[in-house]
Amino acid sequence: MPRKGMRSICFSPKTISFLSSPRSSPSRLPLPPTPLRSEWMAEQIIENASSLIMKWNPETSAYANVTSLFYENRREAMQFIKCVNNLQKVMHSIVSEDSTHHRLVQAQNLMQIAMKRLQKEFYQILSMNRAHLDPESMSTRSSRTSRSSISDFEDDISPEDDVRAASDSISEVEQVSSIAMADLKAIAECMTAAGYAKECVNVYKVVRKSIIDEGIYRLGVERISSSRINKMDWVALDMRIKNWLEAIKIAMKTLFFGERFLCDHVFAVSESIRESCFSEISKEGAILLFGFPELVAKSKKPSSPDKMFRVLDMYTAISQNWIEIESIFSFESTSPVRTQALSSLVKLSESIYSMLSHFESSVQKHSSKALVPGGGVHSLTSNAMNYLSLLADYSNVLTDIISDWPPPTKSSLPESYFDSPDSDDPPAAAISTRFAWLVLYLLCKLDGKAKYYKDVSLSYLFLANNLQHVVFKVRTSNLQYLLGEDWIVKHETKVGQFAANYERLAWGKVFASLPENPTAEISPEEAKETFKRFNISFDEACRKQSACVVADPKLQDEIKGSIRRKITPVYREFYEKHRSSVGGQRGVGVFVKYAPEDVENCLSHLFFGTVDSGSSVSTSTTSSRLRQLA
Structure with missing residues (x-):
């Protein structure tokens, strides 16, 4: 029943005035007493509900059995639900007044039919x-x-x-x-x-x-x-x-x-x-x-x-x-x-x-004594740093994970390993300390492996190569934020120190063979002796160092540049000043083995890990040039 109609019924006058004459309004009949009026309303609601519910009863209507109420007529579906809701209210009202009322059974039957209908509709909507x-x-x-x-x-x-x-x-x-x-x-x-x-x-x-x-x-x-x-x-x-x-x-x-x-x-x-x-x-x-x-x-x-x-x-x-x-x-x-x-x-x-602990243990227990040819980067270094640089990408996650782990014993680490970025966050400090600890494991192990080289200069080159690789991986990964700029600068300085020690030990004799003042006046015999000392020391150094490896281009240029600056300018001045004083064409060929360009050429071919067989070529090339200049 429409809500407006319900309201007009509920709010109509309860009684007719006794002062009015029946004849004055013959068409108006008195409404039934309140109990009868409530019963009449309930019957109207039940009848209205019955009409719509039975229309969609699949057990009595072939049309209702194969048709979806909500799909066919959604507005009528909403009216169906309203009728059911009204029916439910009426049932509560009837039960509260008279649980044996003859309309209660009818209402209950209608409700069961309606629920089966809605259950079916619910399933169809979900499925379709x-x-x-x-x-x-x-x-x-x-x-x-x-x-x-x-x-x-x-x-x-x-x-x-x-x-x-x-x-x-x-x-x-x-x-x-x-x-x-x-x-x-x-x-x-x-x-x-x-x-x-x-x-x-x-x-x-x-x-x-x-x-x-x-x-x-x-x-x-x-x-x-x-x-x-x-x-x-x-x-x-x-x-x-x-x-x-x-x-x-x-x-x-x-x-x-x-x-x-x-x-x-x-x-x-x-x-x-x-x-x-x-x-x-x-x-x-x-x-x-x-x-x-x-x-x-x-x-x-x-x-x-x-x-x-x-x-x-x-x-x-x-x-x-x-x-x-x-x-x-x-x-x-x-x-x-x-x-x-x-x-x-x-x-x-x-x-x-567990896996981090296994990594620490594997680095510590790495016992191979095999030497890397030419003092190059050890596989332990490359593998460990690849691992750590990738691990640093997960630093935020690892911060959460390892914050509760017992920290490494700080007293066993050099203070320089704890110069990571200042942080007021204990977990952030913990992750930096943990990575510093892992890198230290590696560096200590490399220091031990360097001692296997019989040539001390090669051991320093090995340390320079491997530390340079470590620093490069730190600077080009998120490790830089964990270890800090101070750590990087200090270890770059250390790379330079290792390289300087290699240079001093491997090329010291060559440096010493050249005079402090290459343009000073000396006798032809002294000039011949100087050229002879240079030839011997330079030959030996080139022969030994031609098999050395410096994989990092920047470090290679730095070492070559340093050696070149100490040899080439001095030798060039000495060569130009005293080449002609060692005798004629025959003397030049015997005592002056290298032209300055040949020295440059030999130095430029260093650190690629291949033995330089070009000494004789250099000699013949030099002799040819000297004959042209004689």
């Missing part, structure tokens, strides 16, 4: 709109509507108003999902109010759980045992981890977030129902998702650098989504999901600590 109610669509809608506003929808906003407001700003596809959501919410509220929440919830759980389970399966997340993981080779396990890293992004941003959004909307009328539905639908899949990292962390496969970074990736994925995990799975009944996610974080953290 799977594509429009998928988690991705829900998560897109939720970006425009906060979860709090969804949970707090006002009761006086009708489904038509909700859809009409949404249709002004969304696409056609989203309008369909808006209509479906509004209809589901209207049905859920009606069935809950009528005491049929269980039937409604059961339908919702069956349909929506299948969607979540299918989503989890499509994301490649499956139940797997720890024994099976232990039997996998690393390639297979690595592929599963990569797949999981992609899966958690979609699951958190779309799958679970969208389902929570829809569940909160449809069952906004009851928090307990929302909790029950969402928990049963999502808990199993979520625990499966967050349980995988724990299995990987606990696996007994040999530690490898790749595993460390995959474990760090998984830790990062969970920690970055922690706010969403707590928000989406905020119900008490979904606490096992939060517990599983936290457990995985703890196990991942323990695994990371």
Whole structure:
């Protein structure tokens, strides 16, 4: 019955004035007493409800059996729900006044028919709109509507108003999902109010759980045992981890977030129902998702650098989504999901600590005495620094992980290793100290390996090469922020000191063979002796040092430049001043082996790790030039 008509009945005069003459208003009849009037209203509501409910009774109407009420005539569907709500109120009223009233049985039968109809409609809307109610669509809608506003929808906003407001700003596809959501919410509220929440919830759980389970399966997340993981080779396990890293992004941003959004909307009328539905639908899949990292962390496969970074990736994925995990799975009944996610974080953290300890131990225990040809960069240096520079990319995560670990014994480290950037944050200081400790392990081990070289100059070149590589990796990675600029400058200075020691020991005889004043007047015999000493020392130095390696271009240029500045200018002046004093063409060929250009050429070919066989070529070239100049 229209609300206006109801109001006119309820507020009509209770009695007719005794002063008025019956004849003065012969057409007006007195209304029945109040109890009769209430009964009459109840009968009107029951009759109106009966007319519409029986029209859509699938057991008595072939049309109703094959047609969807909400799809066929949505306005009539809303009227159907209003009739059911009015019927429910009348039933409460009748029970409170007369529980044996003959209309109560009829009303109860109508209610059961209506509930079956709505249950069927609820299932059809969920099933027919799977594509429009998928988690991705829900998560897109939720970006425009906060979860709090969804949970707090006002009761006086009708489904038509909700859809009409949404249709002004969304696409056609989203309008369909808006209509479906509004209809589901209207049905859920009606069935809950009528005491049929269980039937409604059961339908919702069956349909929506299948969607979540299918989503989890499509994301490649499956139940797997720890024994099976232990039997996998690393390639297979690595592929599963990569797949999981992609899966958690979609699951958190779309799958679970969208389902929570829809569940909160449809069952906004009851928090307990929302909790029950969402928990049963999502808990199993979520625990499966967050349980995988724990299995990987606990696996007994040999530690490898790749595993460390995959474990760090998984830790990062969970920690970055922690706010969403707590928000989406905020119900008490979904606490096992939060517990599983936290457990995985703890196990991942323990695994990371174990692998870091293994790395420290492997550096300390590296016992190979094999020498790197030419004093080049040791494989231990390159591997360790690649590992540490990549590890530094996870410094924010590691700060959280190692803040509770016992720090290394500071007294065993030089003070210079703690000149990291000033920080008032203890965890930040802890991570800097830990990395300084790891680098020190490496440098100490390299210092020990340098002692295996019998040629002391080569041991210094080895130290210069390896420390330069360490400094380069620090400066070109996030290690620079952990160790600090002072650390870098001090160790760059140390590289220079190692290079200077190499230069002094490897080329000292060559430097000493040249006179302090190359243009001073000396006898031909003294000039011959000087050329002879230079030839011998330079030949020997070039022969030994031609096999040396300096991989870093900057360091190579610095060492070559320093040697060149100490030899070439002095030799050139001496050569130009005294070349002609050693005798004729024959004397020049015997005593003057190198022209200045040949010295430059020999020096330019140093540090590429190949033995220079060009001495004879240099000699013949020099002789040719000297004959031309004679």
